[in-house]
Amino acid sequence: xxxxxxxxxxxxxxxxxxxxxxxxxxxxxxxxxxxxxxxxxxxxxxxxxxxxxxxxxxxxxxxxxxxxxxxxxxxxxxxxxxxxxxxxxxxxxxxxxxxxxxxxxxxxxxxxxxxxxxxxxxxxxxxxxxxxxxxxx
Amino acid sequence: xxxxxxxxxxxxxxxxxxxxxxxxxxxxxxxxxxxxxxxxxxxxxxxxxxxxxxxxxxxxxxxxxxxxxxxxxxxxxxxxxxxxxxxxxxxxxxxxxxxxxxxxxxxxxxxxxxxxxxxxxxxxxxxxxxxxxxxxxxxxxxxxxxxxxxxxxxxxxxxxxxxxxxxxxxxxxxxxxxxxxxxxxxxxxxxxxxxxxxxxxxxxxxxxxxxxxxxxxxxxxxxxxxxxxxxxxxxxxxxxxxxxxxxxxxxxxxxxxxxxxxxxxxxxxxxxxxxxxxxxxxxxxxxxxxxxxxxxxxxxxxxxxxxxxxxxxxxxxxxxxxxxxxxxxxxxxxxxxxxxxxxxxxxxxxxxxxxxxxxxxxxxxxxx
Numbered sequence: 001x002x003x004x005x006x007x008x009x010x011x012x013x014x015x016x017x018x019x020x021x022x023x024x025x026x027x028x029x030x031x032x033x034x035x036x037x038x039x040x041x042x043x044x045x046x047x048x049x050x051x052x053x054x055x056x057x058x059x060x061x062x063x064x065x066x067x068x069x070x071x072x073x074x075x076x077x078x079x080x081x082x083x084x085x086x087x088x089x090x091x092x093x094x095x096x097x098x099x100x101x102x103x104x105x106x107x108x109x110x111x112x113x114x115x116x117x118x119x120x121x122x123x124x125x126x127x128x129x130x131x132x133x134x135x136x137x
Numbered sequence: 138x139x140x141x142x143x144x145x146x147x148x149x150x151x152x153x154x155x156x157x158x159x160x161x162x163x164x165x166x167x168x169x170x171x172x173x174x175x176x177x178x179x180x181x182x183x184x185x186x187x188x189x190x191x192x193x194x195x196x197x198x199x200x201x202x203x204x205x206x207x208x209x210x211x212x213x214x215x216x217x218x219x220x221x222x223x224x225x226x227x228x229x230x231x232x233x234x235x236x237x238x239x240x241x242x243x244x245x246x247x248x249x250x251x252x253x254x255x256x257x258x259x260x261x262x263x264x265x266x267x268x269x270x271x272x273x274x275x276x277x278x279x280x281x282x283x284x285x286x287x288x289x290x291x292x293x294x295x296x297x298x299x300x301x302x303x304x305x306x307x308x309x310x311x312x313x314x315x316x317x318x319x320x321x322x323x324x325x326x327x328x329x330x331x332x333x334x335x336x337x338x339x340x341x342x343x344x345x346x347x348x349x350x351x352x353x354x355x356x357x358x359x360x361x362x363x364x365x366x367x368x369x370x371x372x373x374x375x376x377x378x379x380x381x382x383x384x385x386x387x388x389x390x391x392x393x394x395x396x397x398x399x400x401x402x403x404x405x406x407x408x409x410x411x412x413x414x415x416x417x418x419x420x421x422x423x424x425x426x427x428x429x430x431x432x433x434x435x436x437x438x439x440x441x442x443x444x445x446x447x448x449x450x451x452x453x454x455x456x457x458x459x460x461x462x463x464x465x466x467x468x469x470x471x472x473x474x475x476x477x478x479x480x481x482x483x484x485x486x487x488x489x490x491x492x493x494x495x496x497x498x499x500x501x502x503x504x505x
Contacts, residue, residue, distance in 0.1 A: 043173050045458045046436050048487075064487065066436045068172050068367065068458055090434065 003035040003130065006101055010117060011126030012077045015040075017101065018120055021108070028083055029117060031062065032105045033074060033096060036130050041067040044096045049085040050107065056080055058116070063106050065096065078116045080109035144189035145281045145343040153363050161254040163190040166365040173460040175368035176375075179329055180461055180503075183287035184364035185350060188328075188335075189343070192256030193280050194249040194263070198271035201245050206406035208266060209239065210391055210414070211399045214406075216241040221308045221324050224399055225391040226259065227410030231417055233385040233394070235259050238326065242312055248276075248322075252381045266409075281343030285350065286333035286372070288503075289359050294323070294334055296353035297346075302334070317349035318342065328369065330376025330501055375459045377428060377468060377499035383439065383454045384426055384468055392417055393470065395426040395498070424451060424470040428498040429484070430462075433491045437467035437484060444483040444490065450475055453484065459500060466500045467493070 009017045015037035019030045038044065048064040056062060056076040063074040085107050089095060095104040111117060121129065141159040150157060155166025165187065168175060178184055196204065205213040211224035218241055226234040235255040240248040251259045260275050267273060285294055295302050297316045302323070305311060310324035319342035327333035338346045354361035370380070379385050384394045391400050392414055400414055431437050437456030442449055456467030467484075476482065478497055483490040 042168065043171050045173075046434060048435075068371070069167075071436075071438070 003039060004101075005034065005036075005123045005127050005130075007123045009101065009123060010077075010120035011123065011129075012075075012120060013129060014075050014077075016074060016077055018077055018117060020114075020117055026110070027114060028108050028110050029078060029080065030105050030108050031074070031077070032100055033065065034126070035100050037072075038097045038100045038104075041065065041070065041072060042097075043068045044093045047089040047093045047096070047106070049087070049089065050082050052082055052085065054082045056082065056109065065093075074106060076109065077120055078109065078111050079113060080111040082107055083110045084108040142190075144187055145340040146187045146189065146283075146347055149344060149347055150187065150363075155363070155365060158366075160190065160366055163253060165190060166363070167367045168365040169363050172365070172367035172371060173458070175362070175364040176371045176460050178360070178362050179287045179331060179364055179368060179372055181288070182360040182362070183285060183289035183293050183333075183354070184362055184368070185347065186284040186286065186364050186366075186369055187281070187347075188284050188369075189281040189340075190253035191282050192251040192253060192259065192275070192277040193282075193337070194251060194256075194260060195274045195276050196247045196249060196263075196271060197245060197273075198268075199245055200268055201247055201271055203406070204266075204268050204271050205239065205247060206404065207268075207408055208263060210401065210408055210410060211239075212401040212404040213239060213241070213247070214404060218243050219310055219312065221310055221326055223308075225385070225396055226262070227391065227408075227414065228387065229409055229413065231390040231392070231410045231413035232387040233381070233389055233391060234262050234387075236379065236381055236385055236391075236396075240310055240322075240324065250282075255381060279340055280337050281340045281346075283336040283338065283343070283347060283350070284327055284329075284333065284369075285336060285361075286327045286329040286331050286364075288332055289354075289361070290331070290333040292357070293350060293354045293359050293361050294336075296357055297349055317345045319346055321346065328376075328378055329372035330378070330499065331372070331503055370455075371457050371459060374455050374457055374466065374468065375461050375499065375501035379426070379468075380455060389470075390414060390417060393422055393424050393426065422473055425473045426454070426468055426498075427471045427476065427478075428496045428500060429453070429456075429467045429469050429482070429493045430496050430500070431465040431467075431484070431491060431493045432481070435465060435486055435491050437465045437486075437493065441467075442485045443469050443471060443493070444485065445475060445480070450482070461501050468498075471495070
């Protein structure tokens with residue numbers, strides 16, 4: 001299987017990706033699901049997004065994604081608060097399948113501690129993690 | 138857990154990159170390209186499904202009809218040779234053992250097509266009630282079963298034989314048709330709400346029939362594609378066809394599942410479950426299978442609770458996003474005393490209430 005895991009992103013064991021963005025000196029992190037996650041879920045037909053300003057801790061529920069097959073949660077990998085949600089996903093949830101690292105981003109959260117971000121998995125670590133998960137199936 | 142079984146078409150599914158899953162002990166493709174696309178393709182063109190996991194039980198003997206009268210809620214006396222009948226099989230309390238297709242070769246020979254996961258249970262249930270002089274054989278391993286479904290099905294299948302299939306009526310069958318060198322049984326039946334055929338082939342020749350269908354379709358510009366169990370489940374939901382384990386089970390009677398057409402109280406013969414079902418009908422149903430359409434964004438799924446006002450009134454037995462309708466639909470057990478068609482109810486999804494409307498079934502009906 002050849003999933004795409006861009007090198008400039010960070011990853012989690014729950015198959016989210018995170019990307020540091022710097023807007024006017026304000027540190028924020030974009031979060032979405034990985035190419036592997038979207039492929040496992042297959043046709044995504046519904047997304048539930050958090051309200052703006054919600055404070056989240058690592059492991060808190062950020063969003064709910066429903067594919068034809070299943071319901072799955074998206075968890076926050078970091079401490080922060082929700083700055084922005086991708087509302088285009090309400091009408092076009094298939095963007096999560098078609099462009100998981102671009103148009104299919106889910107939320108942007110303001111973070112307080114950059115070291116938490118640095119501690120997330122690298123692309124190569126995540127790749128190894130996925131390969132191992134696949135072998136166990 | 139025993140190793141999941143492979144159908145005679147297992148290698149075909151791998152070649153076609155089907156996503157294989159263990160479905161009730163069988164390795165079968167849940168999808169090839171995507172369930173939604175496979176559903177829409179079936180509605181527009183034609184799809185081929187491997188449903189070889191279904192069970193086939195042959196019942197033979199001079200009194201075979203009387204035996205079937207006893208175990209079926211429907212009336213096999215109304216069956217003619219080379220015709221198919223749908224019928225529930227009930228427990229004495231009216232609960233459902235299975236829902237099956239009955240193929241009549243002649244008055245003394247029938248093939249029962251049963252749900253895969255119920256094959257053993259059905260076989261034991263029937264053999265415990267067998268009358269003298271009747272023989273029963275589980276032929277499930279001998280048959281592969283292909284379902285060719287969709288508006289182009291007739292054009293596709295007709296490429297393989299000179300027998301005029303257009304004349305084969307709905308729920309009729311041909312016991313012997315040569316297809317790709319294999320002697321098959323072909324019925325005009327299906328589980329999708331579309332026109333189509335079900336092809337019973339000898340297991341060793343199933344792959345040849347499968348290949349020949351695609352080859353013949355391709356050389357006649359007919360877009361036949363394979364489709365998986367996921368699409369099949371959505372297709373049958375859109376057509377509001379019940380699925381055992383969801384709309385039918387030991388605790389649910391055929392009357393509650395809306396199958397009164399298939400429970401013959403007018404037939405002379407007594408049948409297992411008759412008294413209980415007659416009593417239930419007389420007393421009025423406490424729950425009845427109804428159709429729900431979600432009015433908000435979201436997906437209705439099995440197990441979700443349905444409320445009217447603050448009162449919990451029922452639950453969803455099957456639900457999905459339905460691509461043909463472009464919305465989420467569900468089958469739900471609801472109390473007919475309290476709930477009517479057109480009512481707006483609430484479905485609880487992750488502790489939040491979503492508005493859903495009670496609608497007439499089926500959600501989808503093909504134009505003729």
